[in-house]
Amino acid sequence: MSTQLIKAHIRLTAAIRAALTPRDDESERGDVPGWVLITLMTAGIVTILWTFAGTKLKEMFETALDGVHG
Helix, strand or coil: CHHHHHHHHHHHHHHHHHHHCCCHHHHCCCCHHHHHHHHHHHHHHHHHHHHHHHHHHHHHHHHHHHHHHC
């Protein structure tokens, strides 16, 4: 009887391990939502900044270039 229990335990352990081990196609998934969110947030910040401070940023850039050229 103990041999049957040991064999049943081994089969059960193998089945659980197989169910919990990720497949090859699942193990290579990256953090796509994270970098998509960061990209969208960055684009939003740039758009808002450009909307409110676009003319001032352009003036600052032109002033800096004029200062370099003399």
